[in-house]
Amino acid sequence: MESANTLTSTVKARIEAAGSDTELRAIEREYLEKGGVVAGLLAAVPSLPGPERPAAGRAANQLKLEIAAALGAARERLASADLDQERSSAGFDASLPAQHSPRGSLHPIVQLTRELSDLFHSMGFLVLDGPEVETDEHNFEALNIPRDHPARDMQDTFRCDPEGKLVLRTHTSAVQVRAMRQLKPPMRAIVPGKVFRQETTDASHEHTFHQMEGIVIDKDITVAHLISTMKVLLRGVFGREIEVRLRPGYFPFVEPGFELDARCPFCKSGCSVCKQSTWIELLPCGMIHPNVLRSSGIDPETWGGFAFGLGLSRLVMLRFQIDDVRHLLGGDLRFLEQFS
Ligand code: PHE
Numbered sequence: 001m002e003s004a005n006t007l008t009s010t011v012k013a014r015i016e017a018a019g020s021d022t023e024l025r026a027i028e029r030e031y032l033e034k035g036g037v038v039a040g041l042l043a044a045v046p047s048l049p050g051p052e053r054p055a056a057g058r059a060a061n062q063l064k065l066e067i068a069a070a071l072g073a074a075r076e077r078l079a080s081a082d083l084d085q086e087r088s089s090a091g092f093d094a095s096l097p098a099q100h101s102p103r104g105s106l107h108p109i110v111q112l113t114r115e116l117s118d119l120f121h122s123m124g125f126l127v128l129d130g131p132e133v134e135t136d137e138h139n140f141e142a143l144n145i146p147r148d149h150p151a152r153d154m155q156d157t158f159r160c161d162p163e164g165k166l167v168l169r170t171h172t173s174a175v176q177v178r179a180m181r182q183l184k185p186p187m188r189a190i191v192p193g194k195v196f197r198q199e200t201t202d203a204s205h206e207h208t209f210h211q212m213e214g215i216v217i218d219k220d221i222t223v224a225h226l227i228s229t230m231k232v233l234l235r236g237v238f239g240r241e242i243e244v245r246l247r248p249g250y251f252p253f254v255e256p257g258f259e260l261d262a263r264c265p266f267c268k269s270g271c272s273v274c275k276q277s278t279w280i281e282l283l284p285c286g287m288i289h290p291n292v293l294r295s296s297g298i299d300p301e302t303w304g305g306f307a308f309g310l311g312l313s314r315l316v317m318l319r320f321q322i323d324d325v326r327h328l329l330g331g332d333l334r335f336l337e338q339f340s
Contacts, residue, residue, distance in 0.1 A: 003041070004041060004056075004059040004060055004062070004063045005059070007037065007063060008062075008063055008066055008067075011027065011031060011063075011067055011070070012066070012067075012070050014027055015027060015067070015070045015071060015074050016070070016074065018074055019078075020078070021075065021078060024071055024074055024075060024078075027067075027071070028067075028071055031064075031067050032064060032067060032068065038060060038063055038064045038067070041056075041059075041060040041063070042057070042060045042061075044056075045057050045060065103340060104340075105336060105337065105339045105340030106339065107328075107336065107339070108316050108319075108320050108322070108328070108339050109210050109312060109313065109316050109328060111339065112237070112312065112315065112316050112319060113192045113210075113212070113312065115236065115237075116190070116192070116212060116233070116236065116237075116312075117190065117192065119232070119233070119236040120188075120190045120214070120233075123188070123229070123232065124188050125188040125189055125190050125214070125216075126183075126187070126188065126189040126190075127189070127190055127191075127192070128175055128178075128179055128189045128190070128191045129175075129191065129193065130169070130172070130174060130175035130178050130191060130193065131169070132168060132169055132193070132194055132195075132196070133160055133166055133167070133168060133169070134166070134167055134168070134169040134174045135165060135166060135167075136164055136165055136166070136167055137177075138169075138174040138175075138177045138178060139157075139167050139169050139170060139171070139173075139174040140152060140167075141295075142177040142292065142295045142296060143173055143174075143176070143177065143252065143253040143292055144252040144253045144289050144291045144292050144295070145252045145253070149252065151250075151251075151252045155170040155171065155197055156170075156197050156198040156199055157170050157197070157198060158196050158197075158198050158207075168195075168196035169193075169195055169196065170195055170196065170197055171195050171211060171213070171309060172191045172192070172193050172195060172211045172212065172213035172309065173213055173253060173307070173309060175191040175193070175213060176191075176213060176215050176253075176288075176292070176307055177292075177295075177296055179191070179215060180215075180217070180292075180293070180296035180297075180298055181296045181297065185217040185218065185298055185303045185305075186217060186218040186219070186303075187215070187216070187217050187218075188215070188216045188217075188218075189214070189215050190212055190213065190214045190215075191212065191213040191214075191215075192210065192211075192212040192312060193210065193211065193212075193213075194208060194209070194210055195208075195209060195210070195211050196208050197209075201326060203323065203324040203325065203326070204324075204325055205325065206313070206325045206326055206328070206329065208329055209311070209312075209313040209325065209328070209329075210311075210312035210313045210316075210328075211309055211310060211311060211312055211313075212309075212310040212312045213307065213308070213309055213310075214229070214285075214306075214307060214308045214309075214310065215288070215305065215306075215307045216229070216305045216306055216307075217288065217293075217298065217303050217304070217305035218303070218304075218305060219302065219303065219304070220304070221287075221304050221305045221306060223246075223256075223258075223287065223306070225306065226285060226286075226287070226306040226308070227244060227246070227260075229306075229308075230244055230260055230282075230283070230285070230308065231244060233310070234262055234282075237315060237319055238265045238319075242262050242263050242265060243262070243263040244260055244261065244262050244263070244282075245260070245261050245279065246258040246259070246260055246261075247259045247261065249284050249285075249286070251284060251286060252289065253286075253288065253289050253292045253307070254285070254286025254287055254288060254289055254306075254307060255286065255287060255289045255290075256286055256287060257284065257285070257286035258284070258285050258286050259281060259283075259284055259285075260282050260283050260284070260285055260308070261279040261280060261281055261282060262279070262280050262282045263278060263279065263280075264277075264278050264279060264280050265280075265318070273318070280318065282310075282311075282315075283308050283309060283310045283311060284308070284309050285306060285307060285308035285309065286306065286307065286308075287304065287305070287306050288304065288305045288306060288307050293305075313325055313328055316328065320339070
């Protein structure tokens with residue numbers, strides 16, 4: 001027991017003084033491994049007089065535990081010293097404030113799309129998606145725009161194959177057809193998405209832009225439903241009641257068709273945004289044409305509805321006062337950073 005006690009303090013002092021893992025390993029071998037000091041002490045226990053044996057055994061075991069613990073602590077001390085050494089030689093100072101990495105922001109189109117999706121979702125609309133490469137059938141035929149119809153010239157189309165069976169969709173109305181064929185009426189849905197037109201670009205025209213289609217099919221739907229839905233939309237975007245008016249508009253897939261104007265949210269008596277007229281052309285819309293319902297297997301005697309084609313890019317420009325549509329997809333970070 002006596003030798004165990006003196007040993008404890010000697011070995012601990014040696015461990016504390018050790019400066020490398022190799023030294024610690026040597027101490028470990030000398031004391032704890034087969035043929036080592038502790039094993040020798042334990043082997044000597046049976047040769048002691050009977051009454052001394054249990055205490056001597058305990059002391060030897062205690063020594064073993066203490067050495068192991070001291071070795072563990074010393075190894076940790078050495079490892080963290082190594083790390084400190086490595087950090088300071090690499091110029092690392094843990095006390096410096098963190099460097100902030102630049103933070104991204106949501107594109108204004110994404111911001112508005114999310115807001116409008118929430119708004120329409122709260123009115124029971126589904127938010128749908130559709131392919132950007134569309135069939136001529138979905139983009140035109142089923143929307144009451146047959147092949148030689150002059151209305152095809154209203155939208156200059158990017159064609160994807162020589163036969164003209166596939167196109168880059170010119171409007172989100174193509175998804176109206178998909179929705180009608182896949183869902184049963186009654187239904188309400190919006191479709192935010194990218195559309196493409198082969199046009200010369202300028203501050204208000206872009207070959208790629210965003211629309212948000214809306215479609216409602218139910219029984220006894222009237223123009224009043226359309227107008228009130230549009231007023232909810234405007235209240236959501238501009239945060240207050242905004243007056244609207246309808247003018248006749250022609251689109252083969254609606255009858256009657258309208259252009260919906262909103263009172264200019266920025267002035268009372270005319271400004272550059274409304275071109276001094278106090279009205280802003282907001283969106284085309286109308287009551288879904290019976291031929292369109294029929295072509296998707298919906299009986300126009302039972303069901304009716306309205307559709308609208310919101311120019312999302314235009315609304316984003318109005319809302320954030322952006323003067324050139326080409327900024328939207330131009331990818332200039334200086335533009336995008338303004339929306340964080
Ligand atoms: N799809 C038409 C366009 O892009 C807009 C529209 C949608 C008109 C729905 C009426 C109803 O020009």
